[in-house]
Amino acid sequence: MxxxxxxxxxxxxxxxxxxxxxxxxxEGPYFRVPPYLExx
Amino acid sequence: VSDPADLTIAAAGAALRSGxxxxxxxxxxxxxxxxxxxxxxxxxxxxxxxxxxxxARDADAAFARGEDRGPLQGIPIAVKDxxxxxxxxxxxxxxxxxxxxxxxxxxxxxxxxAAGAVMVGKTNLDxxxxxxxxxxxxxxxxxxxxxxxxxPGGSSGGSAAAVSVGSALGALGSDTGGSIRQPAALTGIVGxxxxxxxxxxxxxIAFASSLDQIGPLTRTVQDxxxxxxAIAGHDPSDATxxxxxxxxxxxxxxxxxxxxxxxxxxxxxxxxxxxxVLEAFQRTVxxxxxxxxxxxxMSLPACAEALNAYYLIAPAECSANLARFDGVRYGPRLDGDxxxxxxxxxxxxGFGPEVTRRILLGTYALSAGYYxxxxxxxxxxxxxxxxDFRRAYREVDVLVxxxxxxxxxxxxxxxxxxxxxxxxxxxxxxxxxxGDPAISxxxxxxxxxxxxxxxxxxxxxxxxxxxxxxxxxxxLVGFDARPALATSEGAA
Numbered sequence: 001m002x003x004x005x006x007x008x009x010x011x012x013x014x015x016x017x018x019x020x021x022x023x024x025x026x027e028g029p030y031f032r033v034p035p036y037l038e039x040x
Numbered sequence: 041v042s043d044p045a046d047l048t049i050a051a052a053g054a055a056l057r058s059g060x061x062x063x064x065x066x067x068x069x070x071x072x073x074x075x076x077x078x079x080x081x082x083x084x085x086x087x088x089x090x091x092x093x094x095x096a097r098d099a100d101a102a103f104a105r106g107e108d109r110g111p112l113q114g115i116p117i118a119v120k121d122x123x124x125x126x127x128x129x130x131x132x133x134x135x136x137x138x139x140x141x142x143x144x145x146x147x148x149x150x151x152x153x154a155a156g157a158v159m160v161g162k163t164n165l166d167x168x169x170x171x172x173x174x175x176x177x178x179x180x181x182x183x184x185x186x187x188x189x190x191x192p193g194g195s196s197g198g199s200a201a202a203v204s205v206g207s208a209l210g211a212l213g214s215d216t217g218g219s220i221r222q223p224a225a226l227t228g229i230v231g232x233x234x235x236x237x238x239x240x241x242x243x244x245i246a247f248a249s250s251l252d253q254i255g256p257l258t259r260t261v262q263d264x265x266x267x268x269x270a271i272a273g274h275d276p277s278d279a280t281x282x283x284x285x286x287x288x289x290x291x292x293x294x295x296x297x298x299x300x301x302x303x304x305x306x307x308x309x310x311x312x313x314x315x316x317v318l319e320a321f322q323r324t325v326x327x328x329x330x331x332x333x334x335x336x337x338m339s340l341p342a343c344a345e346a347l348n349a350y351y352l353i354a355p356a357e358c359s360a361n362l363a364r365f366d367g368v369r370y371g372p373r374l375d376g377d378x379x380x381x382x383x384x385x386x387x388x389x390g391f392g393p394e395v396t397r398r399i400l401l402g403t404y405a406l407s408a409g410y411y412x413x414x415x416x417x418x419x420x421x422x423x424x425x426x427x428d429f430r431r432a433y434r435e436v437d438v439l440v441x442x443x444x445x446x447x448x449x450x451x452x453x454x455x456x457x458x459x460x461x462x463x464x465x466x467x468x469x470x471x472x473x474x475g476d477p478a479i480s481x482x483x484x485x486x487x488x489x490x491x492x493x494x495x496x497x498x499x500x501x502x503x504x505x506x507x508x509x510x511x512x513x514x515x516l517v518g519f520d521a522r523p524a525l526a527t528s529e530g531a532a
Contacts, residue, residue, distance in 0.1 A: 002283075006276045018143040024373035031368050033379045 044069035045206035049263040063099035063114030074207035083201040087161035095158040113156030118208035121162040122245040133167040133177040136390025146243020163198030172464040185523035190448035193223030200227040218468025221480035225443035225493020236475035237282035240275030248357035297512040298332030303436035308467040316486035327516040342424035346470040349421035359402030433499040443480040443493030482519040
């Protein structure tokens, strides 16, 4: 048995702007979603 | 062969190296073939004319400089649309990913590009690879180049149709329960599923992660080897990627079947198969025996139960994998006054009926109180299948069966009967449950002129025996028929 985990190294990640550009709705650096709870 | 679109990868490679053909010329030939046939076939969801032209020019420039990155340099290849491609829309055949442009390439796409291949476009599939006819695509069905009233099989039906007709010289597909081999069989080409873990799944939109594997669809066994060599090998981005050496397969291709121990998988090679399929199968087995293979029947009783286990395990995994399509990060979104209602509306609208059916089935099979009765039992059957194969491979090098119990069926014929549709996969799912490699090779035509596939199975990492047996079958059968739509009369 050998450990299948790869080394815990920081590598290049996806570009934030490119990822957010795919979202149906965004607000600044965040994905925007409707409220989680029912509005009173 | 007068039209370069009808060349094999090997023959086109030789022509590119002798200067008889340029990659730009070869690309023009396959694009001409696509423009003559796509209105009938609908093999592609997206074409990438500019990207392909650029890659073809790069390949020609590389040849001119004396640079050679190997047998795929300058070769037009199609890619199933559940493999992500940077900057090119990737939908997996689903409305829920309409318009999604991935920000990265799948490892296999990167490897093809590094080998100098020319990616011509993205091929049609059953939504999220769930189906056996390519009729479950949200963007309309693909049709069979041998007879456009018939399905091309699935789920890699677009890849199979494109290679069969000559709109690409090779293609990538994915095989969760037969989705490479069955469409290859129904369109008269070669389709291969590698050992689980040999090809990276990074960038493959997951259906059932413990079963999914990417592999080639080509016109010859040698071409399948060429594509297999280009895509196989460890990838740190896939935690299930195999870390050992990729088996060396090419040197055994000319060895022939002499001394090869072949087991006829009895549970899959009798009742339930169309007579013409059984005849072609038996003819091929007899030819192998005459050519020096040792043939014996092998019973693997658990294979008879494999389909039932598969249709619990695959939906269970899909119900988890498809949870990510929630209208938040990518794809279209439907409005809702809470996040839960937004997600429900988005998913109800975005998923087609077969995907919805499998998500519901999988969620049910995994739910508290039913888990042990359904998913737990299915996993036990999976273990029995694995043990049956292990026992068999102590006595034989490869197992054989028909790839699909029937030749291509009519468009619309089985869409309303999911259970009948699932029976298409009876011979292909056992090897996915075991994680072993398998291949389908053309074995002839039925009375209606539709292709029949011959399936070869081998133990994990047994690709050398698999390809050796496949090359032997290919030579013995001598299949050289071409689909009606590939000829000028058919395409007109």
